[in-house]
Structures are given as C-alpha cells and as structure tokens.
Amino acid sequence: MCNPQGSNPQRNALTTELQDSADAKEPSVPEAPTLTSSVRGSSVELLCKAPLGSGGVQFKLFRVHQEIDKKTYSRKQQEAPFVLKGEESKKPNLYCCQYDNSMYSSYISPEVKSIVSVNPPSPPELKVHPSNDYIVTGQTLAFNCQTPPSSLNQRPDAFLLIRKSRGTPSSMLASPKLVSRSQQPSFSVEAMGREDSGEYACLYQLTLPKTGRVNSTASRPVHITVIDLPVPTLSLSHHVLKCVGSPSYPQASFALFRVGSSSPEATRQFSLTQHHAQFPxxxxxxxxxxxxxxxxxxxxxSHLHSKKSNTVNLPCNKGRCASPSAGNPGSSDLALIIGSVSAGVLFLMVVSLLSFAIHTRLKTLALKRRKREQDHFWQQLHSGNHVVDLPLQRVDCEFEDFRRKPSLSEPIYDIPMSTFTKPPLY
Structure with missing residues (x-):
C-alpha cells in the first residue's frame, strides 16, 4: 500500500496499532482507490478511481512521499484524471493516490518505454490552378495536396486546406482558418471576395498505432490575392458604342463581344490616361x-478579366437588320401566323364598331330631320287664318215637276262656315 508518511518499520507498527485502536471507536476509513496509467501521445494519464458506490470531492496524487497534484470538485466524483507531461512523464517513479480521507492506493510505476516522442509526418506539396498570385471575384481555384511519395506506408485519413490572412504572425499554424476538409487531396474553392485573400496551405492526418491521429507539417504556403474588378458599362451614342471601365485601372484593354460569342468583334488597347474605349x-x-x-x-x-457589361442592341441601319435565326423556322412561322390572325381579328372588331357607330349616328340624324319637317309643317299650317264662305241655298223641288227651275230662297244658315285660327279648348 502507498505510505506517503515514510517507510520506518517501527513507526509503521505504531501507526498500525493506533489505527487498530481507533477503528474500534470510530467509523471505518473509506476503502482505497485504484490508480491506473495510460499513454496519450507524449504524456501519461493517471486515473484515480474510487470503489463502486464510493466517491469524494477531493483527489490527491503522490509521487513516492510527496503530494504533486490535487483536484477538488463541487460534488462527489468517482474518479479523477491526472496528467504527467514533459520530463515528469519520462522519469521512473512510484505514484499513488487518495480521495478525501480514504486509504491510499497501491503504488504504480508507468512504463517509460511506452512514452515515445514522435515527429510529425513530412509536409505535403500544395499546387493551385491557375497558378496566379492575383485572381478576380468569382474565379474558381483548384488546389491539389500531394503527399510525399516514399515517406508514407498508409493512406492519409483526411486532407485539410487552411488559410491565414495577411498581416498575422509568420507562423502558418498560428491562427489558421479551415477552408475545407476532405478524404480526397483535391479542393475546389470559389473566391467570393477580398476576404478570401491570404496564404493557403494544406496538411494531412494519419492514425499511428502508438500515438493515435496526428497532423502532418503544413505545406509551403501559396499566396493568393483576390481583386474585385467593377463591371463595365456599355452605352450607344451617335453610332458609337462606348465601354467604360474602372478609374482605378486606367491601363486596361477593352473588347467588344456579340452576345453568345466567345471571340471579340473588336478590341482597343489600353490608354495611360483613360479608362474607357469607343467602338464606331x-x-x-x-x-x-x-x-x-x-x-x-x-x-x-496575371491577366485579370472583368465580368461582361450590360447588353446594348444595335438599331437597324437603313433597313439593314440582322436576318432572323434559322435555328427554328417552325416557331417563326407559327408566330407570324398567330400575329396575322390577331391583327385580322382586331381589324374586323374595329370595322364593326365603326359601322355600328355610323349607323346609330345616321339613324339619330334622320329622326331629328323628320321631326324638324313635321314641326315646320304644323307651324305653316297654324300661321294662316282662312275663311271659306259656302252659302247654302234652299232648293225647292217638287216631285211632280222636278224639271222646273228651282226657286231661290234665303240661305239655310245665317252664319257661314269658317276655319278657326286657333283650335277650340275643351
């Protein structure tokens, strides 16, 4: 058993007698824990574990008779790990542990031969395409992390691509950012903006029998600078196409493209003072x-190309226009037929509406003219005062001698017949 107080036999005997006499009067001392060791890379882990059903809030680790470490918890724990690092893990010493006021564990001596210092695997080589120091936003980079051909006896578990921004300490792994992780050595990265600028490197991971998973040394960094080229603008004025670039890059070459074509129609070399070009x-x-x-x-x-500008349609020049595309004549004929039928239907609708409007107008005018004629007739008729004197004479006729001349007599009526200027009121 562990005895941190010393190794004097007489003192141990006296201590044993005192403990035996105290055991008869006081509760028994908690059982001793167990201490085990395991190797974790270049360090040794000692695990002090209380018996099942027991535990403590304070664990102590002793090297021979000296307390070298202590851990205190807020509530009872069954076990506590202790780690030996550096030179401590390489010396052959005896260790034991205790929890609260328990008995001491047995001494153990970790095996020094199991503690092996392992150098990291050889660094890989990083290649990038295109191999330019400068790229533009939206451009895709293809990285390839090539492991050393003869130093490895097994395939790496994973490949890591890391990036460190400019202006940080010179150490590549001081503050790297993981860009991508893959089981394949190839990476495809699209530059989204200037924040993607920096130093790129790669490394690989291996699982070794004694040390577990380890990282290789990082590769030589590749410097990448992302430039955000503004998109040019294209305009038409006085039969001239004008392409305007960025004032930040006056020494630029300009090219004019027909939409859908990869070959330029015309090019203009850069000017030292201007950032635009004209294409008549x-x-x-x-x-x-x-x-x-x-x-x-x-x-x-590096030759950096901007994105293409907006599109501008050239107007017809003296009736000369681009011939229609012959790729799909059936679609053009169908569109022409539909357009012609639509135009004919629209024309018939317009003619029908005009005919109906004209007929309605003529009918209205005829009714008005007839009414005016009737009004005029009645006005002429009522404007005159005509008197007709038709005296009626009595004629005496006798049946016996109807051949004789009739005798004249007074009129039958004293008031002659006449027309009235105004009709009587009823």
Missing part, C-alpha cells in the same frame, strides 16, 4: 443584335 458602328456589325464589352488588366504576371 460599321456595316460589318449585325444590327438589331445585342452586344457586350469587357476589359482586362495586368497585375504582376
């Missing part, structure tokens, strides 16, 4: 066709 419209251009422009700059050994 000639007859060789396809009119009524969209065009775009682009500029590129040289940074170090």
């Amino acid at each position: 419209i000639t007859n060789r251009y396809d009119h009524d066709t969209p065009y775009q422009c682009q500029y590129n700059v040289q940074m170090g050994n």
Whole structure:
C-alpha cells in the first residue's frame, strides 16, 4: 500500500496499532482507490478511481512521499484524471493516490518505454490552378495536396486546406482558418471576395498505432490575392458604342463581344490616361443584335478579366437588320401566323364598331330631320287664318215637276262656315 508518511518499520507498527485502536471507536476509513496509467501521445494519464458506490470531492496524487497534484470538485466524483507531461512523464517513479480521507492506493510505476516522442509526418506539396498570385471575384481555384511519395506506408485519413490572412504572425499554424476538409487531396474553392485573400496551405492526418491521429507539417504556403474588378458599362451614342471601365485601372484593354460569342468583334488597347474605349458602328456589325464589352488588366504576371457589361442592341441601319435565326423556322412561322390572325381579328372588331357607330349616328340624324319637317309643317299650317264662305241655298223641288227651275230662297244658315285660327279648348 502507498505510505506517503515514510517507510520506518517501527513507526509503521505504531501507526498500525493506533489505527487498530481507533477503528474500534470510530467509523471505518473509506476503502482505497485504484490508480491506473495510460499513454496519450507524449504524456501519461493517471486515473484515480474510487470503489463502486464510493466517491469524494477531493483527489490527491503522490509521487513516492510527496503530494504533486490535487483536484477538488463541487460534488462527489468517482474518479479523477491526472496528467504527467514533459520530463515528469519520462522519469521512473512510484505514484499513488487518495480521495478525501480514504486509504491510499497501491503504488504504480508507468512504463517509460511506452512514452515515445514522435515527429510529425513530412509536409505535403500544395499546387493551385491557375497558378496566379492575383485572381478576380468569382474565379474558381483548384488546389491539389500531394503527399510525399516514399515517406508514407498508409493512406492519409483526411486532407485539410487552411488559410491565414495577411498581416498575422509568420507562423502558418498560428491562427489558421479551415477552408475545407476532405478524404480526397483535391479542393475546389470559389473566391467570393477580398476576404478570401491570404496564404493557403494544406496538411494531412494519419492514425499511428502508438500515438493515435496526428497532423502532418503544413505545406509551403501559396499566396493568393483576390481583386474585385467593377463591371463595365456599355452605352450607344451617335453610332458609337462606348465601354467604360474602372478609374482605378486606367491601363486596361477593352473588347467588344456579340452576345453568345466567345471571340471579340473588336478590341482597343489600353490608354495611360483613360479608362474607357469607343467602338464606331460599321456595316460589318449585325444590327438589331445585342452586344457586350469587357476589359482586362495586368497585375504582376496575371491577366485579370472583368465580368461582361450590360447588353446594348444595335438599331437597324437603313433597313439593314440582322436576318432572323434559322435555328427554328417552325416557331417563326407559327408566330407570324398567330400575329396575322390577331391583327385580322382586331381589324374586323374595329370595322364593326365603326359601322355600328355610323349607323346609330345616321339613324339619330334622320329622326331629328323628320321631326324638324313635321314641326315646320304644323307651324305653316297654324300661321294662316282662312275663311271659306259656302252659302247654302234652299232648293225647292217638287216631285211632280222636278224639271222646273228651282226657286231661290234665303240661305239655310245665317252664319257661314269658317276655319278657326286657333283650335277650340275643351
């Protein structure tokens, strides 16, 4: 058993007698814990474990007779780990432990031969395509982490691509950022902005029998700078296409493209003082066709291309327009037929509406004219005062002698018949 107080036999005997006499009057002392050791890389872990059903809030570790470590918990624990690092883990010593006021554990001596110092595996080689120091936003980089050909006897478990921004300490692993982790040595990374600039490196991981998983040394870093080139603008004015780039890059070359074509229609070399270029419209251009422009700059050994500009359609020039595409004539004919039928239906609707409106108008005018004529007739009729004197004479006729001349007599009526200027009121 562990005896941190010393190894004097007489003193041990006296202590044993005192403990035996105390045991008869006081509760028994908690049972002794067990102490085990295990290797964790370049260190040794000692685990002090109380018996099942027991525990303590304070655990102590002793080297021979000296207390070298102590752990205190807020509530009872059954076990407590202690770690030996550096030179302590390499010396052959005796260790024991105790929890609270328990008995001491047995001495153990960790095996020094199991503590092996392992150097990290050899660094890989990192290659990138395109191999330019400068790239533009949106460009994709292809990294390839190549392990040493002869130093490895097993395949790596994983490959890691890391990045460290400029301006940090020179150590590559001081504050790296994990970009990607894969079981394959190839990585594809799209530069989203200037924050993706920095030093890129890769490493691989291996699982060794004695030390477990270890990381290799990082590869040589690759410097990448991401540049955000502004998108140019294209405009049409006075039969000239004008492409405007960025004032920050005056020494740029400009190119004019027809939409859908990868070959430029025309190019303009850079100017030391201007950041735009003009492309006069000639007859060789396809009119009524969209065009775009682009500029590129040289940074170090890299040629950087901006994104393409907005599209501008060239107007028809004296009736000359681009011929319709012959890729799908059936669609063009169908569109032409539908357009013609729509135009005919619309024309018939307009003619019908005009005819109905004209007929309604003529009918209204005829009714008004007839009414005016009737009003005029009655006005003329009522404006005159005509008197007709028709005296009626009595004629005496006798049946016996009806051939004789009739005798004249007074009129039958004293008031002659006449028309009235105004009709009587009833």
